[in-house]
Amino acid sequence: MSKYIATRAIRGSNALVTEAEFMLQKALNEKGPDAKVEFPNTAYYLPLTLGMMGLEVETLGQLNDVLEHARKLLHPVPSSRRWTPYLGETLDAGMATLLAAEAIEAIRYVYGLQPEPFPGFQLAGGTAFFGANGSTGEKGLENHLNGPIDDIQLRSWGIQLVDGRMPGFAAIVGAAKSNEVAVKIVRELQKRNILTFLCGNVNGRSIIDQLVEEGVELGYDTYTVPFGRDTLSAIYALGFAVRSALTFGGMKGGQARDILLYNRERVFAFVLALGEVDDLKYAAAAGAINFGFPVIADTVIPEILPTGITKYEHVVSMPFNEIEGNDDFERAERLVQKCIEVRGVKVKIADVPVPVPYGSAFEGEVVRKADMRIEFGGKHSRCFEYLQMVPLDEVVDGKVEIVGPGFEQVASQGSMDLGIVVQVAGRQMQTDFEPVLERQIHYFINGASGIQHIGQRDIAWIRVSNAAAEKGFNLEHFGKILHARFKTDFGAIVDKVQVTIFTVPEKIQEWLAVAREAFDFRNKRLADLTDNKVEEFYSCTLCQSFAPDHVCVVSPERLGLCGAYNWLDCKASFSINPTGPNQPIKLGKLIDPIKGYWTGTNDYAKVGSHGQVQEVAMYSIMENPMTACGCFECIVMLIPEVNGVMVVSREDTSMTPAGMTFSTLAGIAGGGLQTPGVMGVGKFYLVSPKFISADGGFKRVVWMSSNLKETMAEEFKAVAIREGDPDLIEKIADERSAATVEDLMVFLEEHNHPALVMEAMF
Template sequence: MDRNEIRSMYGIKDDALLDRTLKTYHEIDVPRLLSMAADGSNAIVDMAKGLVDDAMATHGADAELVYPETGYGLPAIFAWKGIENLTLEKAKEFLDSLPTAGESSVEDGMVAGENAMYAADIIEAIAYLNGKGNGFIPDRVLRALGLPLVDDTIPGAVVFLGGHVSGEDVSAMIRSVQGKGMVAIASGDYPALIQRQGIEMGLDRMLYPVGMFTGTVHALNFAVRAALTFGNVAGGDAEKLSDYLKKRPKVFVIQTGPLCALDAAFAFAALKHSACIVTDQNLPEIPGAVKVCKDHLSSIQTGIEERGIVINVEPIELPVPYGPSFEGELIRKPDTYVEAGGTRSTAFEVLLSKNEDSIEDGSIKMIGKEIDDFEAGSIIPLAMIVEVYGKDMHDDLEPVIERRFHSSINFAQGVWHAGQRDSDWVRISNKAKEAGFKLADLGKILVHKVKEEFGGIATRVQATIITDESEIQRRMPEAKEAYDRRDERMKGLKDDLVDDFYTCTMCQSFAPAHICIVSPERIGLCGAINWLDAKAGHEISPNGPNQPLKKEDAIDIDKGEFRGINDMISSASHGDIERICMYSLMDAPMTSCGCFEVIAAMTVDMQAVVLVDRDFPGMTPVGMKFSTLAGSIGGGRQTPGFMGIGRKYITSEKFISAEGGIARIAWMPKHLKDLIKEQFQRRCEDIGMPDLWNKIADETITDDAEGLMAWMAQVEHPALTMDPLL
């Protein structure tokens, strides 16, 4: 690590302390490791004290230490110690209270690791206070990863620590992690090493650079926030936190190059978080905790085995890397070689059930020009048709499988997909084309993923990729007929007309106290599971997370309270949650896990409701940002007046219908309004309030309670004529 860069970023003036933290040894036995951890820890604590003094002189003793876009203050300190709000003055008192780290036993090593973690949390927060911080992973990113973490699409996380690795080995290790669908967190010299290899990092890549020196603490912050967000672990409950981290998320550390004293302390902090360490240094091995592996290319597999991670991603031969790491990748127009759809050209995608004789299993047909036949920047027509057969396949499963096209295609690096049906949009980057990606590879991806995920249902699968306009026009009517057929079936899917709702317990591995209840008119709060998905999930896996739930014995139809649901919830939560009202925000609302898309919250005057989604970082009229609100309702909590929901539920007829439905909505972020505009305006027409849309404020109008109340009075918002929520 570059000492001058560290001094500049953190404002460090004491070179002696800096030298102590960065001191390295080549021959390390247990006594030496303990001594290094103690010295590194004590030095970084003393350094933190000096930096706090400097910050108080600049910002004042009452300046608060916070990271951006989190509801957990300084997460490591909050999670383990329960301290929510830390001013500079309180930070100094906290650091003074830490015991001096000893060097006689493993227990001393754990104290050294804990102290170093706390000091690092404070140092990093001071860097943010001084306008130089970077590397913190916002809560919204963690929540967006919720479902993939839950269903093991993301099976674990790897923290890269240290450096001294060849560019070739860095590339191979990162590609291995990405190909296995794991989160990668780069600290120490690794961000610079990765950048030099031309590998893109960022919050949309599942490859997060958290910086050098004390930035490693952001990897620990990521782990503890998973427990706080999904596990209903309260800040300061160290025993419950420790138990949770033994199971989730599964993390291991790849440490390379000479070990410095600070990283020795961080190694013990990682062990406190149940991570295991794979190192290329001659460290003493500890079963299940420290493993020596000199071959960098084997280190990832070694870590997977040591941490007990199960990799479910099946390999697929493509000219570009493939895995969940690339799902959030954006491809801008200047970087696009060809694009299709998105109102720019004729395009559609469809999955159709066929009889067995018409399917050649594994076949991929290309009709029309290949990518090489188009000039760079071309806008092309494109149809992607997947045809399947299976004796248990039926029409209701078609849209369920078809919706998976989106993520399946986005897993390919350099390939971007949005939309669905005949409003899809595909871009293929210049880099993907240069790597050899073909349009026929889209068919290869779709056949592979359908067979991988739905092979028990769709036993024969073939794909046809078409770029010939006349052939697309010839095939389009069959696709539109399928869309219309599905829409007609969906119109009849109402809560009142079905006997069964479905449970979704996928999140229970992360949020043990939560069970999602999915109905035709209430999508799962993650936004990814609707009633048909859950029904299909049960058919595919009868003992899986989606189980039919008899409504039985209506207690209150308007609120959506049923004895059958209450009995199940009470039993599953061991009596912690006794009632659920499906359509109420105020009376026994459904619990939330942590990966909800939107939060519905009652306003300060208890007259209306505000909505805020996880992509909005600003303040809301209830006086809290999304991250703070989310911290109070996640992990299976039931909080009347506050509820996590899926975005599509907003435009459902059952949306908080017990409290008046969408007429209660007084505020939401502008980009959320834009996302749901078309469907929401239809609902406004349905309820006879066509002007409601214009009466809903956003952040361009106000972001505080007083401003919202004034706006509602000005526009005569209908919620003002309703009974108060409480």
């Protein structure tokens, strides 16, 4: 905690509590202790006091208790000689400030000074005060600012804050650099559906004045609520936060800790301090930090960056004139971006903004040559796509840049080189998720009607149909699609997305080199990612809907049997959906490194299979093999006569040496049953060093469907070399060379297959 901030906040709170005490004394003398105290149109008394102290304040006299409590929370200003941390003291001071501020506003109500009179002002929807403060209009929305939000509006906005339609709220305190900047900031917040509360001033000038001068409508209808032109009115924002917790968090008055935690976890609010920060603002900011609401200032103030009470930074200074940008508008935009980032507000995007229909129904569409406007990649051009994780401040969310000409000048049915670079940033993002996200580009782009996407990485191939081009689909729309979809589908790990599309050769070359380096790195990372280098595997229960007792245990060297989920996918899936089907399995104690038993995997097998499976061996087909649902890409099965296993792929409909076809075998392998000698697996598990390694590994494979051999020829070749037998694949029979066990035996002997001389499998 910054000593400077602590000092000023504590000083500010001492001053305010003292002021509140004087005001209360005066009010008690003039109005008596029984004078009624209330905020209008709320059933929550003085909400912050109710929430924090459990006190239902109805009379002036009760405010004595409140201020007494506030006084107790105060600490002396740190002496110049002490250098200890001050977090606790500062937070207490902040809370004292809030209690005192609420008491002062309540007293002001007694005197008719709240909501703040503002002659000539007209609220665009707000709390109505009939006849109060000289307001004469039918609905009482004239000549005063809003003051606290009424309960009806609280319910309406509260639900939207809870269900995410409204991403969060901003409390702006002070005044912006200029009227134009004030307007820009508010527009940026409105654009994102962020509720904006306005209060405070700098040397008597408030952002409310600035907005009014510019003719901006303020009120409930425009999601901008002018609380008051002094710092104290910021208390209404925190009163709103407390009432949210009481209404939608099921909490009761007095559950201070729960209410504060609720706000930290669920109410995405932040304070934006515009202009000079005085003692009182520091004190109020310390109050907001109690709620987990960070403070972002557009002036030079000391920062508190470590995480603690707030989810990320506590206090961030972003001096307005030093913000990068061509003009003040861009600076204002960046400032708002930063606020969103610091609080971790997730902004949703409703629609994919493209001129063609969009949806998963269009994913399988094919664009034929005759209907094609242009293609990128394929025979006549190059196309690559690359998703890169970068630091938060290097991404401008939503920015789509085209470097080079569009395809307008290219002849119909022509082709063009293209590079798509997606840069993402996020607090929860990890480099490991890059490939997981990058793979989504295929689905996202395919979702647009009239666009076809095939391949990935540097062999991507995209076609745009005439129909789509006629509707105005252009290169920029690739970026728009990717931005919208990544934010919507992966908002949990991605906070910002920017897309750059290259069509100039030099740039394509330059970025292709960067991309290839990354692809290389990823390949190595995958190769290095072994079971003994991680502390947790992942469960996958996606298929329990039809195989209730089956559970996949996914490890770096054993992907899910469907082939669709590897360890990284599961890890990303867990980050995105922490209550979803992929849960981390802490490995615990290693029981048997050969067969692959850990205490953690065994315990999980019991729970995940509802007691059906007691133990699971990760690397053996003979002892407690992993169960299968029915989605496996291939079936591995023991052929006892030849001391090896066969591998049948799903595409193979022919008879196997086991005397059964794939579909018959599937009944034995699936359904969540543990059958020693039979196992359903993903085809890439076949090339893993951990493929039935307890039983002898890949050398046990004596028979394999020919289509597998062909489609994975490269991979198998590498495995053969790894196993020290480069000709191994030729020694493995298939449906063309052996359809029965007898034929198989002959074939293996002819080819001198190693399984024949390996130790007995059982």
